[in-house]
Amino acid sequence: MRKNSFTRLLRVVSVLCVLALAASCGAQEAKGDLNAEERKLRDKVSAQVEEHWEVVKDPASTAMVEMICGRLAAFTSRDLDYTARILSEESPNAFTIPGGLIYVTTGMLDFVRSDDELAAVIAHELVHADKNHVMKQVARNQKLSVGTLLLTVASGGLGPVAILSNLMQVAVMNEYSRDFEREADYGSIELLYRAGYSPSAAVTILERMQEEEVKRPYVDPGVYRTHPKTQERVNDIISRIREKGWSLERKVPLRLLIPETTCDQNRCALYIDDYEIWAGPPSPVTQQVLERFEEAVREGLQLEIAPYDIHVVEQNGIRKLLIGRKVAALSEGLPEGMAPLDEVREALLETLQRAKRVHPVAEYFR
Numbered sequence: 001m002r003k004n005s006f007t008r009l010l011r012v013v014s015v016l017c018v019l020a021l022a023a024s025c026g027a028q029e030a031k032g033d034l035n036a037e038e039r040k041l042r043d044k045v046s047a048q049v050e051e052h053w054e055v056v057k058d059p060a061s062t063a064m065v066e067m068i069c070g071r072l073a074a075f076t077s078r079d080l081d082y083t084a085r086i087l088s089e090e091s092p093n094a095f096t097i098p099g100g101l102i103y104v105t106t107g108m109l110d111f112v113r114s115d116d117e118l119a120a121v122i123a124h125e126l127v128h129a130d131k132n133h134v135m136k137q138v139a140r141n142q143k144l145s146v147g148t149l150l151l152t153v154a155s156g157g158l159g160p161v162a163i164l165s166n167l168m169q170v171a172v173m174n175e176y177s178r179d180f181e182r183e184a185d186y187g188s189i190e191l192l193y194r195a196g197y198s199p200s201a202a203v204t205i206l207e208r209m210q211e212e213e214v215k216r217p218y219v220d221p222g223v224y225r226t227h228p229k230t231q232e233r234v235n236d237i238i239s240r241i242r243e244k245g246w247s248l249e250r251k252v253p254l255r256l257l258i259p260e261t262t263c264d265q266n267r268c269a270l271y272i273d274d275y276e277i278w279a280g281p282p283s284p285v286t287q288q289v290l291e292r293f294e295e296a297v298r299e300g301l302q303l304e305i306a307p308y309d310i311h312v313v314e315q316n317g318i319r320k321l322l323i324g325r326k327v328a329a330l331s332e333g334l335p336e337g338m339a340p341l342d343e344v345r346e347a348l349l350e351t352l353q354r355a356k357r358v359h360p361v362a363e364y365f366r
Helices: 003-030 033-054 057-072 107-109 116-128 133-141 144-154 157-174 178-195 203-213 230-244 284-300 341-358
Strands: 083-087 094-099 101-107 259-264 270-271 275-280 309-317 316-323 326-331
Touching: 003 203, 033 116, 033 270, 057 083, 057 116, 057 203, 083 107, 094 116, 094 203, 101 107, 101 116, 107 270, 116 178, 116 203, 133 259, 144 275, 178 259, 259 284, 270 284, 275 284, 275 341, 284 316, 309 341, 316 341
Parallel strands: 083 101
Antiparallel strands: 094 101, 259 270, 270 275, 309 316, 316 326
C-alpha cells in the first residue's frame, strides 16, 4: 500500500489502541492469556483499519479468500480465530494484525495468477500470526518481553503511544526481522503442502514481486518487502522445497503449460495454453495418441525442464518423442495427416519458450 495511507492509519490507530488496551490488558495478562489480549487488540485495531479502507463485500471474492484462509488455518498451532478480509486498495499487499486477522488488498487479488499464489500470500501472513511475530517484533524493538510490552501499554503515559505506533508499523508495513521473515517463508510452504496447495507458489509469487519491483521501483512490495533480499529468499525457499523432496513446478501456480485435447467431427487437436501443438483426423486412434501425449505433457513438460530433455530417439526402427524420461508419442501407428515427431518437438520447445517469457525472472535450472 502507499506510504501516505500507512501514515494516516498509524497516526489514528496508535492513539486509539492505547485507550483500548489500557482498559483491558492488566487483569488478563496476569493470567497469561495472551491470546485473549490479542483478540481484544484485534477488534480495536480492525475497527480503525476498516474506517480508513473499505472492506470489500463481494460474495465471490470474500468466499474465496475465507475458504483459502480456513483451509490453511487448519494446520496452524495457536488457538486463534484466523480470518481474512479484503481491503479496497490498488497496491498489491497483505498484512496481519494481532489476533490472527489477515487483510488482503484488491490489488493483490488482481496480481496473483491462481488460488495457489493467493494461498502463498495468505500462508505467509498466517505464519506471522501463528508465531506471534507482530508482538515479538515490537517487543524486540522495545527491548521488552511480550508480557512486559502489554503491561507497559496498559500502564498509560507516553510510552504506549510509541509502542503502539511501532506495532502498527510492523504489522501493516511488514517490517519484520530476517529471522521472522525466514520463519514465515519456511512455514508458509509447510502450510501450502499440508493444505493441498503447490509449495511452488511461494517461489513464483516472490519472483513476480521481484519483477514488479524492477518494472516499478517506486512500488512498496508490502508483504514481500526485501529483508532479506528477494533473490536470497527465493533461493532459500527452493532449497527447502528440494530438502523436503517436493517437486518444484512453477507452471502449477502460474497456470502455464496446460494441455487440453479436443475432438469434433472435423479433427482432433491438442492445445497447450490455447496454442495448437498437434492435430489429426477425427478417429479413436488419433484421440488415443493425443490423450497419451496430453498425459505426458501434463506430467513432464515443466518450466524447469531443459530443452535437450525434450528429444526424439530411434530404437528398433521406431521413433519416440520423450519428455524427460516419459515416452510421449511413438511414430508407429500414427494416423495419416499427423505431423511427424520432430515437428511436434519443435512446437513443444516454442511453447516452452513462450511460457518462460510470461515469467522471465526465474532461474529455471537452479
